[in-house]
Each structure stands twice: as structure tokens, then as C-alpha cells.
Amino acid sequence: MKLFRTLLAATAVATTTLLGASAAQAAQAAQAAAPGADFTGIAALSNCSASLVRYAESVDTDKALVLTNGHCYEGGFLQPGQVLVNKASTRSITLLNPDASRAGTVRADKILFGTMTKTDLIVYEVNETYASIKDRLNVTPLTLAKQAPDNGTGMAVVSGYWERIYTCSVQATIPELREGDWTWQNSIKYQQPGCETIGGTSGSPVVSTSSGEMIGINNTGNEDGERCTVNNPCEVDADGNVTVDQGAAYGEQTWWLYTCLTTDRAIDLNKSGCELPKPARHH
Template sequence: MKKPLVGALLGLVLAGAGVAPAVAAPATAPAAAPDRATAQAVTVDFAGTVALSNCSGSVVKMPGSQPNDPALVLSNGHCLETGFPAAGQVIVDQPSSRSFTLLNSTGGRAGTVRASKISYATMTDTDISLYQLTSTYAQIESKYGIKALEISADHPVQGTAIKVVSGYWKRIYSCNIDGFVYRMKEGGWTWKDSVRYTSSCNTIGGTSGSPVIDTATGKVVAVNNTGNESGQSCTVNNPCEVDEAGNVTVRQGINYAQQTYWLVGCMGTGNKVDLSRPGCVLPKP
């Protein structure tokens, strides 16, 4: 997991991988997706991103969010102030007073926003945390001049040009979506349909939770969460890829994200997470 080196992580080893890994060189960038090959890129900067005490994040809205809805902050499940959720654990509507440093377009400090609760968080199937704030989108825009980033309702596309925007480090990484991973395993956790970057997104500790932005639309398509640091297989900080046949591949130096369109199908009126909605595929408690 791409957290700052503020403490030792548990060296958990995946149980039951059952297949000897094939060590692969970092993949090269594929051709751009046909429908985006001539798309004009939008400006991507730090506006709307946040710095957590241990990670990065962003103020986000759903396609159906309204100005007077309580705003949301997106980050990783492993960035929670309470520590890593266990495999199989899902957190819903847990009180939180966590504060976030809101950044402007240049990466300067615009102000501070505060959570009222953790709306949703898990490290099962995905690695996501979603905080509800005490402020509405309209209040944040009026006070700070900052608009929320919109989460795309669509599955991202291979070859898409993206930027990974870290509020913690105030750094932007540029690369493409190299492909998607059927299952990715790291320690005791398993994630589905993960996004794999091309090699130029060489994200580091502290970039966890950064929004992954499609440069053609300006929308968030994923949340940055991990990378294989030392070439080990399926251990903490060394995720492995598992295909549908159970074959394991290790790509040292390659980094990954978790898709965010899942959130859109699970969001009800007033930015309320509703896991009972038809089509919602997020894990349930």
C-alpha cells in the first residue's frame, strides 16, 4: 500500500495463492483507445484534492449530487485513521471528525474541511474510503472557490491518458491505463478488476488515495492504492496479479488503482450510501 513510511506494516503473506509466480517486466504503454485518440486533454491540477495525515484524497461528487448535499472525500480503505480494515470487513456510517487540508489549483492550502462520518470503507474487493463532510458542496465553493471532482459513472478504458494527483506530496503523475487485473492480491486482501498503470506513474508512499483523473473528461475513474516495490509475490507492498485461470504474475515497479464507478451505483439521494440499490456491487457488511 502506498502510505508514508510512518510505521512498520505487518508482513502478511497471502495464504493459498497456490501458483508459482511468473515475474514480468513492466508493461509498455498500449495505443490510445480509439474513441480518445484525438481527444483534447482538460487541465488537471490540485484544485479539490486534499491532504490527509497519512495519505492523499479528494473532494468528490457523484453525477447526481446536488449543491446542498453534504460533500464527500474519497481516499483508500487502508488510509482510515482507525487502521487497515480486515479482509471481509465493511464499515458503514461510522462517526468521524477527521480533518482534511483542502488544496487550490497550485497545491496551496485553501482551507480545512472536516468529516462527520465515514460513509463507507473497505479493503475487500476494492480499497476505498468515502467520508461525509460537515460542509455542503455549495458551502465549500462559496468559502474556498473550490469545486468537487466528479466521479465517472463508466468503467475506464484501456489506453486512456490519466493523471494521479497527490495532495499529500503536491505532485502529479502522468501515464496511461495499461490494463485491468482480474484479481490482485496483497497480504490478506484481494481486489477485483484493478487498474494497472503504465510505468511512468511511479507513485510512492503517501500517494495512496489520490484521485486518478481521465485527462479527456476531467472525471475521476479510480483511486490510487498500491504498487509492487521489491518484486515479491502477493505480500504487503508487493501485490501480485492473478488471472481467471489462477496464474500469478509479478510486475516489480508497476503501480495500481481501484476503480470508482462502483460508488455511483450505490449512492442514493443526498449522497447517502445505499448498498441495497439494484446494481450496487460494493461489498456489504
């Protein structure tokens, strides 16, 4: 998972940044290489990337939502099978302007949903509305796509932590991705080169460069060519065959959120057809 080794990578990149271009110049260069993607709706956490998001049906008076990975949870990694629902949080989240400069901060109120099972996702509800954030910080959210991306879709991984944009395309949907004790389903594999993500890019939105919608959430990559270990996820096909692709990077599905939404845009894990995992029952 790309949270690992963030500090080592941060030290190396910080040195490069001090010696090289300013953050704004770096952002401009990144945008020049990434048509259809900028830092609109992008957020940074203390250890990960994130994004301010809305559903297609969201309205300005709704409390705003921020997405990151389940493994970016401020309480540490979630156990396999663990699901957080309506858990209090006061996490501070930094929002960026389209040019990657800092717009300001918002604060989480609670975690509506969080897990590292099947997908790798946390949905924070912040303590103000989309309208309030637009008025106060002039930041607008990304819209979550309602369906999984097709192979070949042009995409960008937009990291608020590094203020960096990676561009490539969707190579494939992997039936099962295993990393350490965790298993994710229908993971998005990136076509390389272009999206060689590093520590700190965890939680970055995967954005369609044609529609501008968020089509997934960046979460991991195979660093050392190991098989199914932490930082070295392995691919499992429909027949159970295991493949290792060193250097490959992956994101997880986010459209499943729509399958669990009520008419007032709340997450109901008991809704018929809901694709998100439910908390394990305790006997």
C-alpha cells in the same frame, strides 16, 4: 499499499524540497508536465492523499464527500471482509487550490462507506455542503466517472500529500490483485513510465486527462518484486495464474459507488445491482 514507508519517503523528499524549488514552483512544474490535470478538488490527510468529490447527480446543497483509500482509515487497516457504514468521524482534511497551495480545511462528520475488500475506498461525508466550501474556500470537487476507464485512457495520479502529479495512461484492468491478506477486483494497472507512485500517494484520485473526471483511486504498487506480500501485490488472471511485475503501480475502481446510490444519492448496500461489498453477517 502506498501508505507504507511514507515516513522514510517523507524524510527524503522533504530534504529535497528544502534544498530545491518551492512547493508552488514544484506544482507549476508538475502541471506543465500534466496537461488536463491540476490540484482542483485535491485534498491531503495526515498520512495519505484524498479528493473532494461529487456524483454526476450531486447538487450544491448536498453535504460534500471526500474519498481516500480504506487503508488510510484513521483507525488503522481494515480487515478482509470488514465494511464500515455510517461510522462517526471527525477527521480533519486539508483542501488545496488548483496551484497546490493550501485553501483551508474541512472536517468529516462520518464515514458513509469504507472497505479494503474488492476495492480500497473510504467515503467521508463532511459537515458542510459543496456550496459552503465553494463560498468559504473557493474549492470545487472532482466528478466521479460512471464507468471503468478503457485501456489507453490518459490519466494523472494527483497527490495532495506530496503536491505532485504523475501522468501516464491505463495499461490494463487486472481481474484480481492480491496483497498480503487483501484481494481487490478489476484493479487499474498504470502504463509505465510516468506513474511510479510512492508512499503517501495512497488515496490520490486517478483523473482522466481528457474528461477531468475521477476514474479510480490510487492504492498500491509492487516495490521489491515479491509475490503477493504487503507492498508487493501480485496479479491473478481469470484462469488463476499469478504474475509479479516489480515496479508496477495500481488503482482501484470507484464507479461501483453509482451502482449502490439511491435517488437522494445515499449509499444503499442492499440496492439491487450494488457492486460494493456488504458487511459480513455475524451469527
